[in-house]
Amino acid sequence: MSDATKLVAEKRTDFGKGAARKIRRAGNIPAVMYGHGTAPVHISLPGHDTFQALKHTNALLTIVVDGKEQLALAKDVQRDPIKPVIEHVDLVVVRKGEKVTVDVSVHLEGTAAPETVVTLDHNTLQLEALATNIPDSIVVSVEGLEAGTQILAGAVELPEGSTLVTDPEALVVNVTQAISEEALEAELAEAEAEVGVEAPAAEAAAPEGEAASEGESAEPAAETTES
Template identity: 65%
Template structure:
C-alpha cells in the first residue's frame, strides 16, 4: 500500500470553539498517538485529508515541522447531519509491524440461476503488516447453487495476511429465489396469521342499454 503524504501543523488551542475555528479555515483537528509517545495534537489540511480518507485503512505519512509520522486512521468522527470530518485519531505504526484492521469484502461472479446471494459480512478482520494492508478481499460466487455458503476461513487471503476474526463466521449465503406464487402464498399466510382480510374485487355489471 502506497503512503499518502500530508503536512500538518501543531495545535495548541483546544475545545469546541477552537475546533470550530480550525474547521472554518478548512482544516481538521487531529491527534497522533501510540507506541508510548505523548499525544501530538495537530491540524490537517481539510480537502487533502478528506480525499485521503476515502480509502479504507489508508497509510499516511504526516509531516509535522519536518518530522515524519507513519500513521493509520483509527477513528474518524463525522458530523451526523452534514457528513464533514470533525476530528481524526491517528495511530502511529512502524514498518514491519503487524496491525489488525477491518478490510472490505467484494463479491464477483454470478451464482446459479434462481438463487439469491446474501452477503452477511461487508468486512472481515485481518492481521497484516502496516505497510501491506490489502485494499479488499474478493469472494467468487460464480455458479454457486442454493444452499452454498462461504465462511471467513474459506476466503483466499493475500500473502502476509491472516484472519483475525472468527473463522466460522458466515460471509456469504446462497438461497433459492422464491417464485411469485411462493411469495404470494407466504404473504397470504402472514396476513391470515395477523387477521388481515383482503378486500376482494367485486364484479360490476354494466346497465343494459335503453331499448326505448
C-alpha cells in the same frame, strides 16, 4: 496498498471546542496522533487533502510535522452527521515492518446459479497485515454457486501477507433458494385467508355478581319479632 499519502500538519497548542471550530473555519481538521508509548501530538491537518485521503478505508498516511515524517493510520474519524465534513481524526503511529489488525471490506463478484439469493453476512473481515501493505478489500467469488452453499471466513482466500483474525467459523456468504412469484402469492393468500376466517368472539357471560334484572324482586329481608 503500500503508498502512503503525505499530509503536512501543524502542531497546535489551543484546545477545546472553540479552538477546534476556529481550525475548521480555516479549512483544516483538528487531529491527535499517538502510539508506541509516545506522548499525544495535537495537530491540524489540511482539510481537502485529508478528506480525499480518508475516502479510502485503512489509508496509510505520512504525517509531516516540523519537517519530520511519521507513518500513521486513522483509528477514528468523526464526521458531521449532515454535512460532508470531518470534525476530528485520531491517528495511531505505525512503523515499517509492523503488523496491525484492521477491518477489511468484503466484495462479492460473479453471479450465483439461477433462482438463488446471495446474502453477505459479514461486510468486513478482521485481518492482521503489514501496516505498509493493508489490502483495500477482500474479493469473494460467488460465480455459479448453488442454493445451500455457505462460505465461512476460514475458506475465504486472503490477500498475500494477511492473516485472518475473525473466527474461521463465521458465516460470510450464504446462498439460498429464491422463492418463486407463485409461491410468494400463495403464501400471501394463505395468510389473508387465515385472518379472514377468524370467528367472532363468543358472547361474554354475564359478570359474576351482576345485579338482578328489572322486574325481579330482591330477596326479602329477614323478619324480626318483638320480644
